[in-house]
Amino acid sequence: MNIITRHKYLFLFLSILVALPFLIHLPKVKTVDNVDYFTLENHPDVLFYEKFKQIFGNDEFFVIAIKKDPLFTRENLELLKQITNDIEQINGVRKVKSLANVNDTIGEDDFFMVRPFLEDIPEEPDDLNKLKQSALDNPLYLKNFISTDGKTAAIVVSVYEKPEDPGFRKKLLKECDAVLEKYKDRTGKVFKAGWTTTNLYLSQYMKQDIATFIPITYILITLAVFFFFRNIYLTGVAVLNISICMGSTMGLFPIFGITLNNVTTIVPPLVMALALCDIVHIFSHLDRQVLVESGTMEKAIANTLKKVFLPCFLTTLTTAVGFISLYLSDIPPIKDFAVVASCGMIFEFFFSFVFMPPFLLLFNENKIFHKKKDKGTLHSRLKKTSGFVFEYYKPICIAGLALIIASLWLSSMIRVETNLLDYFKRTDKVRQSIGFVETNLAGIGTLDISLVSKTQDGFKSPENLKIIETIQEYSSGLEGVDKVMSFVDFIKDMNQSFHNEDPEKLKIPDSKALIPQYLLLYDSDDIDDFINESFDHARISLRLSHHSTRDQEKMIQSLRQFIDGLNTDDLEIRITGRALQDVNTIDSLVKGQIYSLATAACIIIVIMFFVLRSVSLGFLSIIPNLFPIILNFGIMGALSVSLNTATALIAAVAIGIAVDDTIHFLSQVKSNLMAHQDIKAAVAGAILTKGKAIVLSSLILCIGFGVMAFSRFVPTINFGALSAVIMITAVIGDILILPSAALYLTRWGVKFHKL
Known part of the structure; x- marks a missing residue:
């Protein structure tokens, strides 16, 4: 750290030099006017669907x-x-x-x-x-x-x-x-x-979100820094550092060929909030006592950086691990989010420790270093919290365990689904238009059934047409299916007209010879959407008013079971269409969520054990990190918030962020233990030393996530709200649950001081 402060102009120049190649790409950042990117890559059903569309x-x-x-x-x-x-x-x-x-x-x-x-x-x-x-x-x-x-x-x-x-x-x-x-x-x-x-409209709302998120995040973060430190100079430095970090991250979009979409749109406020967290930890140590003890401003800043470097490095690493674990998803926009968000963590760490310290040295020391206020409101509340933990650590542990058990039970009620209508607020014109059309006409969702005959002109045969009719009639009886059409509807209409509009003749003709005759008389291309030129590939089209992928999956399973029970040796029947792609996407999303969360959790736990070099502290670190995530799933179950394209990101993102404060807290606990303090004194000292930065950084993250409440896209609102709740519960986990668990385990003979 001394080298950075001794050669401030060199490192200031180098950091700007690093930022420039990314910043110059900012004007090239693109948004798209569609959400076609929510598809699985190289999935068999996707490939078949594309071939199916080439025919019909x-x-x-x-x-x-x-x-x-x-x-x-x-x-x-x-x-x-x-x-x-x-x-x-x-x-x-x-x-x-x-x-x-x-x-x-x-x-x-x-x-x-x-x-x-x-x-x-x-x-x-x-x-x-x-x-x-x-x-x-x-x-x-x-x-x-x-x-x-x-x-x-x-x-x-x-x-x-x-x-x-x-x-x-x-x-x-x-x-x-x-x-x-x-x-x-x-x-x-x-x-x-x-x-x-x-x-x-989904893409347009995303653009509106970007136009809203960035300025509001700037305003709220600026006000937060000034409120926390009451220093206009530190506020200006923080905003500048965040701008360079966010700008460099956004500059990666065109470099990697990534566009702003409904998932990556949450990157700017997220990176800005996380960048400020390291800044808060650095600024919280810039008190005059450090300046007096160090002798010079350069040494004081270097000493401050030494104190926070390792914890900040580890928090950056664990957060990046949480983000990059999402790359295991098969869904392109989630992969894009994983890449740019994890790179954003690298940028925020680099600029916080390479750009910001030299920039601070350009100011007079009196404008940067503040007088430590040990008896502030937050300090006194942390002191009371410490006393509360020591007195009631057993009830706190029991309450925490009860919350975990209740949350696990509630999480079983989570619906795994994407619902198109739920993407929009009830007052939104898109939702109202869909409601009107589906109330008065047929649903706008689509599902198709492909039928391929092994023989040419196979669907001029009454037997094969009756199979289509059987599937069509079954499909029409399924809940959520508003309209079913096929080539059979046209044949039946022709048959009725051929018999002088006799209502009893609205059926498939029994004579195989009549169908080719009808087709010769029928001079229209209306049937082209339902049968190919060689009459060996037919289509049944379903219009759906059920937009929940959960309901659509039940419908597809029911259709498959019915089709499997038919005698269709001459036909190859396969379900396809947009609804099937949506069902497959949400299924892949859930699997990706499990893989990402498990991967991130394992890597982060290994990092914690390696850093803390203590089995007991390593296991202790797991408690406050799982607590907010389990609680989050419990809240989702209680409030009927479904697991969808946005909320599926939460757990992997949260475990990477929530562990940050745990690292800062346990690093201080370990330091106190190494100074021969007992566990009680070590915990009390950690609460008072790190409590303020933990609370402030969590509040800042709540602001960053809270900005998403201004979105017009409901899943983004849910993502922001639930993530903000996780940040609050993570503080509870670190300040209350973790110390209480440490004290309780000490009573059971666990030795935390043997490092």
Whole structure:
């Protein structure tokens, strides 16, 4: 440490030189206008899904819902036609379907023809009512293009997949909004819902979070430092050091090809808060007594750095281990978070010990060193806490054990799921639009069943079509399935029309010869979404209103069991679609959470044993680190907070951060024991010596995590709130549980002084 303070200008220059290559990349940091990155890499189901989409087209769509009462007037139907035609012209739109352009099969005996449903819009009320009834009677239209009450019309917009253009949804929806704006006086309120809109809004909310998090974190951290130390110069140095640390970390994003997304957006406030923790530990030792004992400012700062270097290094190491353990996840954005967050820890340690000390030496010593106040409010409260621990250590241990047992029981109630609707607040327009569409029409979630015949034209066979029908009927009866469509629906419609619209003929024809005949007469591409050209690959499409991956998993398991029970020797049947990808992602998330937490915990425990060089102290260190994590899962279970893409990060992140204060505390306990103090005196001294820095750093972390409460993204809010609670419970673990456990174990003959 002496070399840094002796050659302050050299190290100041070197630290700036290190920061510059990263800082110059800051303008290149990119955000994306989608959340397509939440997919598993090289998973078999993902690879099959991509091939499936190449055959039947991209399954992404969104619904534009317009409510009119009455809907079937000439004016409203003309309006529907105009909007449909205009949206068809938008670049990136693959297909647009509504009552305005959907085909209708009109039949007579032994003949039918296909023509647009709204080929001619009648003027007479009776004719309009007949048209309405015709739409409501058609199963191909109902809940797809028209609500069951006949008052809501839907325009279903299918889009192309454009992975090479991350912003295509934003441009497409902007043009769509421009179209709807032209007709707003005639349409009234319009609702848009579907993966296209949800995807975009999730990314837009992330951008708003970044614009909110950074300035608010700056303001709160600046106020916190000034409140804690009442020194404008130290406040300025802290803010500058944090800025360089955060800027360097953000500069890594373009270097590593990482974008700001809904996971990595929490990196800036997190790194800023953690950077301030080391600063607090350094600043808390800058009292005038150290200056007097050292003789010069250079020696005083060097001596201060020597005191905190090892604990700060270890806290940086353990926090980085907690972060990098998340790299075991199969989900790209979590891997990205692991990389940049762990690198951020390296930056914060480097700049706190290489940049900040030389920079402090540029100031007058009277502006930096403060008079130690032993009788401050916090000190007196810590002294009372110490006395409380000595008097009630047994009840504290019992209470802590009871909380752990209760939390373990409550944690069994945690729901492992991702729920699309729960990503948004109840007042959010996205959630309201989804609610309207799914109440009046069909769900916006999708699941598909792929059926491949071993023979060409296999799905011109009534036997295979009846298998599709059987699966379709079973699927329709599942809770959360709003609409099921397949090639069979069109064949049944053709059969009914071929027999002069006889309602009893709405079924699959028994004659194998009739199906090819129907297909010759059917002059429309409507079936292309459900059957391939060689008629050996069919698709059953399910529209879902259940967005919970837990419910979707039950649905998928039920379908698989039903399909396995069918006699389908000639067919290869496989479930695919977006819902399956979501279920697989959350399953991988949970497994990754377990691996990450176990890996981080094992490495950190080994580090603690190695550093403390004491089996008893090593085991003692486990208690305050597991306490907040177990309590966190208990709170999640009690409050019905699900384990999802955001909350799954908490345990691995928390164990890396929570151990920081334990290291500082037990390092002081060990130092006191080596000075031949008994365990009681060693613990009391650690509480008074390290208590203030522990409390202040935890409060700062609460501020850093608390900033996330300003997010519009509910999982981020939950992540911030639960992480803040962990920081509070970690203080309880270090100041109350750990000393009490040490005193209690001493009564049982455990010797902590044998190091």
